[in-house]
Amino acid sequence: MTILVIAEHSNDALKADTHKVVQAATRIGGDIHLLVAGANCDNAVSAAATIAGVSKVLVADASVYSHQLAENVAALVAEIGRDYSHILAAATTTGKNMLPRVAALLDVAQLSDVIAIESADTFVRPVYAGNAIATVQSADAIKVLTVRGAAFDAAAEDNNAPVEKLDIVKDLQVSSFVSEELTKSARPELTGAKVIISGGRGMQNGENFAMLNGIADKLNAAIGASRAAVDAGFVPNDMQVGQTGKIVAPDLYIAVGISGAIQHLAGMKDSKVIVAINKDADAPIFQVADYGLVADLFTVLPEFEQQL
Amino acid sequence: MKILVPVKRVIDYNVKVRVKADQTGVDLANVKMALNPFCEIAVEEAVRLKEAGVATEVVAVSIGAKAVQEQLRTALALGADRAIHLETEHNLDSLQVAKLLAKLVEEEQPKLVILGKQAIDSDNNQTGQMLAALTGMGQGTFASKVVVDGDKVQVTREIDGGLQTVELSLPAVVSTDLRLNEPRYASLPNIMKAKKKPLDVKAADSLGVNLDSKVSTLKVTAPPSRKGGVIVESVAELVEKLKHEAKVI
Numbered sequence: 187m188t189i190l191v192i193a194e195h196s197n198d199a200l201k202a203d204t205h206k207v208v209q210a211a212t213r214i215g216g217d218i219h220l221l222v223a224g225a226n227c228d229n230a231v232s233a234a235a236t237i238a239g240v241s242k243v244l245v246a247d248a249s250v251y252s253h254q255l256a257e258n259v260a261a262l263v264a265e266i267g268r269d270y271s272h273i274l275a276a277a278t279t280t281g282k283n284m285l286p287r288v289a290a291l292l293d294v295a296q297l298s299d300v301i302a303i304e305s306a307d308t309f310v311r312p313v314y315a316g317n318a319i320a321t322v323q324s325a326d327a328i329k330v331l332t333v334r335g336a337a338f339d340a341a342a343e344d345n346n347a348p349v350e351k352l353d354i355v356k357d358l359q360v361s362s363f364v365s366e367e368l369t370k371s372a373r374p375e376l377t378g379a380k381v382i383i384s385g386g387r388g389m390q391n392g393e394n395f396a397m398l399n400g401i402a403d404k405l406n407a408a409i410g411a412s413r414a415a416v417d418a419g420f421v422p423n424d425m426q427v428g429q430t431g432k433i434v435a436p437d438l439y440i441a442v443g444i445s446g447a448i449q450h451l452a453g454m455k456d457s458k459v460i461v462a463i464n465k466d467a468d469a470p471i472f473q474v475a476d477y478g479l480v481a482d483l484f485t486v487l488p489e490f491e492q493q494l
Numbered sequence: 495m496k497i498l499v500p501v502k503r504v505i506d507y508n509v510k511v512r513v514k515a516d517q518t519g520v521d522l523a524n525v526k527m528a529l530n531p532f533c534e535i536a537v538e539e540a541v542r543l544k545e546a547g548v549a550t551e552v553v554a555v556s557i558g559a560k561a562v563q564e565q566l567r568t569a570l571a572l573g574a575d576r577a578i579h580l581e582t583e584h585n586l587d588s589l590q591v592a593k594l595l596a597k598l599v600e601e602e603q604p605k606l607v608i609l610g611k612q613a614i615d616s617d618n619n620q621t622g623q624m625l626a627a628l629t630g631m632g633q634g635t636f637a638s639k640v641v642v643d644g645d646k647v648q649v650t651r652e653i654d655g656g657l658q659t660v661e662l663s664l665p666a667v668v669s670t671d672l673r674l675n676e677p678r679y680a681s682l683p684n685i686m687k688a689k690k691k692p693l694d695v696k697a698a699d700s701l702g703v704n705l706d707s708k709v710s711t712l713k714v715t716a717p718p719s720r721k722g723g724v725i726v727e728s729v730a731e732l733v734e735k736l737k738h739e740a741k742v743i
């Protein structure tokens with residue numbers, strides 16, 4: 187049994203999710219090959235070789251993979267994928283974009299957002315926004331899974347795995363990269379942060395989100411948001427936490443001016459400690475909060491920052 | 495230009511689902527069902543493209559038991575021109591759905607397929623990508639903006655780090671994210687008109703696709719429940735508890 191893991195990277199660096207997917211793969215058991223598909227991705231490759239549990243790093247370095255267009259990368263993965271028992275990627279927008287395409291090319295099902303590995307063919311995944319947990323068994327020859335990072339620890343970095351170059355260039359010529367607008371932030375990434383403070387519609391506008399900055403600085407926290415705050419244009423889309431946004435499980439999650447809709451809870455209810463600040467004592471967020479403060483956020487946020 | 499819009503009937507997003515005591519699934523008896531919210535956004539986008547003179551026909555399709563015709567009527571009331579129901583009692587995975595849709599694409603030859611990024615019941619987020627793979631089309635997933643220009647479409651995608659724009663040659667597959675548009679409500683006159691719009695029914699197993707899934711559900715359980723904790727009276731008490739009781743700051 188050999189498992190293929192697709193690395194999540196930016197050519198220059200490896201994303202932390204990769205370590206978590208490798209960790210999930212070690213639960214299945216067997217050799218683990220880690221594929222880095224990109225362009226000028228030497229740095230990502232060096233980082234990949236250090237991940238514990240990886241027996242070989244495969245590299246496909248070609249301009250057609252530079253922006254990891256799903257069409258081209260999936261064609262590559264499907265071609266080499268036939269030799270594997272499992273193919274895993276992170277349940278990030280990159281993994282979710284590409285992996286179902288791989289599964290279809292291999293004529294097998296894909297299992298999304300796996301949160302636990304029971305055995306080589308049995309996996310656990312949430313459905314209905316996490317309100318039900320399904321244990322599913324796959325009889326497909328190749329098991330194709332996206333793995334939820336929040337559910338696994340990161341594999342260590344103490345390896346020096348051999349690197350093998352692949353000479354496979356797939357160019358479907360149906361898609362091309364035009365541009366990218368990436369949010370720049372000096373703060374920790376939402377999916378990796380130990381502490382997160384999120385704002386909702388109660389923040390009223392984008393300027394008020396700045397009230398969260400001082401607190402985030404003091405706690406080394408990432409800043410998140412509800413869908414309502416993103417839809418209203420207060421903050422960019424990549425800050426959305428929830429069923430259809432990012433799934434997080436930090437040590438501390440502070441929800442400010444967020445009511446606690448099912449779809450928001452789906453993204454944060456596995457946090458270790460939840461704090462809710464809301465002026466409505468009946469807001470559903472209080473039903474999952476370890477510590478609730480019924481108050482006007484505009485009064486208590488400055489106090490909170492000061493007392494930290 | 496014809497646009498095909500696959501839509502799914504799901505449990506309404508406001509309903510709190512309950513797991514059945516025998517762990518075979520969730521309780522769907524007497525539960526409010528609705529058009530999957532992401533499919534509503536897909537229908538709206540297709541209808542707007544028609545209103546803008548870019549598209550000429552919007553065809554909604556749903557795969558499932560007879561009841562999905564209710565959601566097809568909703569799609570027609572929102573502005574789709576006609577509907578196709580592929581009838582089956584099978585419990586399908588995204589792969590089988592994508593294979594059936596690929597057959598329909600062959601028949602209907604749409605220039606664009608717009609579907610939801612995710613069905614809020616299975617939370618799969620797969621069908622669009624699989625359909626694109628099976629038909630060899632380009633895919634613009636998690637779209638927050640769609641601009642058709644001649645035989646190309648530019649799709650702006652919501653990705654983890656921000657936004658990415660790709661260009662696809664037509665025909666192509668687009669899957670919708672929340673910010674693509676705000677769907678309209680169906681007006682009463684349009685609901686009435688929808689009753690007269692054509693709705694074709696075909697047996698799904700007449701399309702030559704093996705509908706058996708290789709994935710079986712062993713059990714469905716409720717998630718570990720979280721209990722509400724304490725209400726603190728002041729910021730000082732909150733900070734003190736976070737430091738000394740929860741020890742997280």
Ligand SMILES: Cc1cc2nc3c(=O)[nH]c(=O)nc-3n(C[C@H](O)[C@H](O)[C@H](O)COP(=O)(O)OP(=O)(O)OC[C@H]3O[C@@H](n4cnc5c(N)ncnc54)[C@H](O)[C@@H]3O)c2cc1C
Binds near residue numbers: 413444449469507532
């Ligand atoms: C298909 C679908 C997918 C979705 N996906 C997501 C998702 O991924 N993530 C997500 O978050 N949502 C998602 N939603 C939306 C979700 O259903 C809710 O609409 C959303 O979470 C509400 O955001 P909110 O809590 O900020 O706003 P509201 O529900 O409007 O709550 C605002 C809260 O702020 C409080 N407040 C107001 N002023 C103050 C003040 N001065 N001080 C203190 N408190 C104040 C109010 O009491 C209220 O509780 C989705 C919905 C659908 C249909």
Ligand SMILES: Nc1ncnc2c1ncn2[C@@H]1O[C@H](COP(=O)(O)O)[C@@H](O)[C@H]1O
Binds near residue numbers: 503
């Ligand atoms: N049974 C179905 N009939 C028609 N369309 C479907 C069906 N299942 C999924 N889809 C489409 O595929 C999208 C994504 O679903 P999924 O990949 O299952 O999360 C949905 O939003 C629909 O547009």
